[in-house]
Amino acid sequence: xxxxxxxxxxxxxxxxxxxxxxxxxxxxxxxxxxxxxxxxxxxxxxxxxxxxxxxxxxxxxxxxxxxxxxxxxxxxxxxxxxxxxxxxxxxxxxxxxxxxxxxxxxxxxxxxxxxxxxxxxxxxxxxxxxxxxxxxxxxxxxxxxxxxxxxxxxxxxxxxxxxxxxxxxxxxxxxxxxxxxxxxxxxxxxxxxxxxxxxxxxxxxxxxxxxxxxxxxxxxxxxxxxxxxxxxxxxxxxxxxxxxxxxxxxxxxxxxxxxxxxxxxxxxxxxxxxxxxxxxxxxxxxxxxxxxxxxxxxxxxxxxxxxxxxxxxxxxxxxxxxxxxxxxxxxxxxxxxxxxxxxxxxxxxxxxxxxxxxxxxxxxxxxxxxxxxxxxxxxxxxxxxxxxxxxxxxxxxxxxxxxxxxxxxxxxxxxxxxxxxxxxxxxxxxxxxxxxxxxxxxxxxxxxxxxxxxxxxxxxxxxxxxxxxxxxxxxxxxxxxxxxxxxxxxxxxxxxxxxxxxxxxxxxxxxx
Numbered sequence: 366x367x368x369x370x371x372x373x374x375x376x377x378x379x380x381x382x383x384x385x386x387x388x389x390x391x392x393x394x395x396x397x398x399x400x401x402x403x404x405x406x407x408x409x410x411x412x413x414x415x416x417x418x419x420x421x422x423x424x425x426x427x428x429x430x431x432x433x434x435x436x437x438x439x440x441x442x443x444x445x446x447x448x449x450x451x452x453x454x455x456x457x458x459x460x461x462x463x464x465x466x467x468x469x470x471x472x473x474x475x476x477x478x479x480x481x482x483x484x485x486x487x488x489x490x491x492x493x494x495x496x497x498x499x500x501x502x503x504x505x506x507x508x509x510x511x512x513x514x515x516x517x518x519x520x521x522x523x524x525x526x527x528x529x530x531x532x533x534x535x536x537x538x539x540x541x542x543x544x545x546x547x548x549x550x551x552x553x554x555x556x557x558x559x560x561x562x563x564x565x566x567x568x569x570x571x572x573x574x575x576x577x578x579x580x581x582x583x584x585x586x587x588x589x590x591x592x593x594x595x596x597x598x599x600x601x602x603x604x605x606x607x608x609x610x611x612x613x614x615x616x617x618x619x620x621x622x623x624x625x626x627x628x629x630x631x632x633x634x635x636x637x638x639x640x641x642x643x644x645x646x647x648x649x650x651x652x653x654x655x656x657x658x659x660x661x662x663x664x665x666x667x668x669x670x671x672x673x674x675x676x677x678x679x680x681x682x683x684x685x686x687x688x689x690x691x692x693x694x695x696x697x698x699x700x701x702x703x704x705x706x707x708x709x710x711x712x713x714x715x716x717x718x719x720x721x722x723x724x725x726x727x728x729x730x731x732x733x734x735x736x737x738x739x740x741x742x743x744x745x746x747x748x749x750x751x752x753x754x755x756x757x758x759x760x761x762x763x764x765x766x767x768x769x770x771x772x773x774x775x776x777x778x779x780x781x782x783x784x785x786x787x788x789x790x791x792x793x794x795x796x797x798x799x800x801x802x803x804x805x806x807x808x809x810x811x812x813x814x815x816x817x818x819x820x821x822x823x824x825x826x827x828x829x830x831x832x833x834x835x836x837x838x839x840x841x842x843x844x845x846x847x848x849x850x851x852x853x854x855x856x857x858x859x860x861x862x863x864x865x866x867x868x869x870x871x872x873x874x875x876x877x
Contacts, residue, residue: 432493433474436842439507439632439827442625448827450505454542469501469822475839477646500819500833500840507827508603510543516562516602518550519579520609520616524640525655526805526813527608528573528580533817534606535565541818542825548602549580553609554616555587557596574810577802586759588616594623597631604824607635611644612761614832614849621830621845632829634820635845640801642690645851646843647834651813653691655806656684660695663796664737668701670792671733677790678724678734678776682769684797685739686762689855692739696865703727703734704871708741709855712874714775720874721779738768740797747771769793815840 440448453468455461474496517534519527531549538544548562563581573580597605597620607617614635621633637644642653660683667679683691689707696705704723706712713719727734747766756764773793780789805813819840820833832848833840855862 430493431474431476431496433496433498434844434847436498436828436844437621437625437830439630439829442628443630447630448507449509450507451509453502453504453506453825454510455502458541467502468504469499470503471498473499473501475499475836475841477836479837497836497841497843498828500823500842502822503826506542506825508542508825511545513538513542513544513604514546514548514600514602515544515604515606516548516550516597516600517565517581517606518553518556518608519581519583519638520553520607520613521583521585521638522610522640523578523583523801524638525577525652525659525801525803526809527578527583527638527652528570528576529805529810529813530608530636530638530651530817531565531579531581532570532573533814534821535570536567537818537821539567541821548600551582553582553584553587554593554613555584555589556582558589558592559587562600574813575804577804584759585612588619590616590619590623593620594627597624598627598629603629603631605631605633606820606824607633608638609635610637610639611849613638614644614845618830618846618849625830632824632827633845634824634829635832635848636816636820637832637834637848640691641685641688643686643688643853644834644848645853646848647832647836648838649835651809651816652805653809654812655803655809656691656800657694657698658806659800659803660691660796661699663794663799664695664699664701664735667792667794668699668733668735670794671735671790674733674790674792675788676728676732676780676784677792678728678736680769680773680776680791680793681735681737682767682793682795682797683737683739684800686741686765688853689739689742690853692737692742693855693861693865696737697861697868699735700868701735702737703731703869704736705865705869706736706738706742706874707855707857708739708744709857710742710874711745712743714746714779718872718875721776721783723871723874724776725783736772738772740765740768743768743772767795769795 456463477495477497515538517531519531535547538547547565549565550556550562551560605620607613614637617633617635624631624633637647637650638652639650640652640656642650644650663681667681671677671679683695685691685708687708689705689709692705692707696702704720714721716722724734724736744765747768749766753764753766758764770793773791776791777789780787816833823831823833823842828842830845831842832845833842835841
């Protein structure tokens, strides 16, 4: 396991105790006793400008108390006598040499926000610093490895890196902690009550990271809380690793709450799986970078097709039901895209400032254009029947219509109406299943390893109802319910979206 997981920068709760030692009515500064100034020369005495920040402002900003997000531990609802502790097996692992600071303590935390305006007092939650428990191995564990029965389940759609996460959970449990009873649950949540668990070991999963999809098979729906929890109890599983998207996360919260209400010594953890990168709080979700990289092939093909035709348009639909991160990052990476449409931005087709006007100018100037559209963009513009409006998939999500096919039809109708007799070609490429099914690239493979191992460390310390993930590059444990409710939408007011528009030169697509 990479040591940088254990060596990440931390913020200790000792800061709070140090600030408490300050004498009454005296503020203890965290910086030097001189005013911090960024001006090129000292201002005249008695004057002040936007670059001057005095010690009092710095102290107020940096001495705010730390609010640590509460993380469930089995000791919160089980008698301590039922939770004996054991030395961490890493003490005797020939590949690790624990040193002072190697093990993470309960007071090691990571701040959620690391960028502050020291002069601002109106920022949200400015009265405290929000923090999470730092991920990593603890010096004492609460499971006898010989008594661990771990279950791993994958739910929902495919995503690059799924097999890597499974592999690293198995290898990590086996090699780091000596666990020998590890099982895969086939077919998603329904597999708990409709299929036999599959025994897993390092030899079996050795090459899984080179294969796309999930070797455990997956499905949507099939969530029956009582049947699932009864099966977990009957099969004597005491560690549950759930890998899935937002619907799966909400199911994992229900499983955790039911297990807690029954008072079982069972730890529940989840690893977010969403190729769209729409999970909030964490820096990114696994598989996202592979998806952006693979999307380049489709964009390149669309560009070649468009450039090789008279008045050619290459149209590429990328994944992104509620967020346009893949479309945004693929556009930034390609530089061949003329227009990027995402769910966070409404757009119009007709009239001044509309998409047709913009594409007409591009075709006149360059003879071709490339359009990238996220699957969730423009859904409110596509005509649909009453039954289509009510249709849901097995996960309970609204069924989207194919925005790519609709947009292709609209483009052809527009050109035939406004440019009769002129040549025009639209080549539509939908690489959705190609992107979902590929193996993870090197970056995502490494990321999946760190996710899996940091999760295992938390489980062996009997934290429960949590998600492991990076915040500001440091791995933390986040309450599962918080992740299940969070969203990571594209901020169309930030620099990144401005960068997209500067590359494509596209307008707001709002009617004048």
